């Protein structure tokens with residue numbers, strides 16, 4: 001059974017075809033939908049995300065040219081700079097939301113999806129890992145860092161020549177891949193797998 005999120009009416013769950021969605025018979029709001037490929041698609045995005053994560057952390061994000069001097073910074077350097085400037089809480093927040101949590105999310109998804117996609121088997125401790133993933137999911141905020149990059153570009157644009165680097169493109173790609181992986185992952189499918197031979 002599933003309860004409508006808006007009006008609490010109970011419905012029994014039926015199997016849908018790909019692309020179909022189930023709506024509440026009373027208020028018409030979406031109950032659930034069959035996204036299709038809900039293991040392989042997020043898995044492909046997780047792999048791309050992991051590669052882009054490496055690139056985003058390896059290549060400089062921006063380089064600045066201010067009267068002759070040329071500086072370029074990798075992602076983690078921004079965190080160190082904030083820390084050294086005494087903005088320790090912000091440095092920790094930026095580190096958690098734009099480096100640690102996004103990486104942890106990708107690793108957890110990889111652990112969940114790789115055995116399901118490749119070996120058609122569920123990994124040990126799937127229920128626990130999936131619950132950790134759902135908790136962590138709302139704490140990865142790559143957009144926080146994205147926003148700070150945009151602010152930096154617009155503020156420094158007047159006094160320095162700002163050049164976009166490989167790392168920034170990788171970072172934007174990472175943002176899209178992580179967002180896509182969460183969006184295409186159907187939690188219902190994972191819960192069904194957990195129930196399967198429980």
Ligand SMILES: [Zn+2]
Nearest residue numbers: 004007024027
């Ligand atoms: Zn309803």
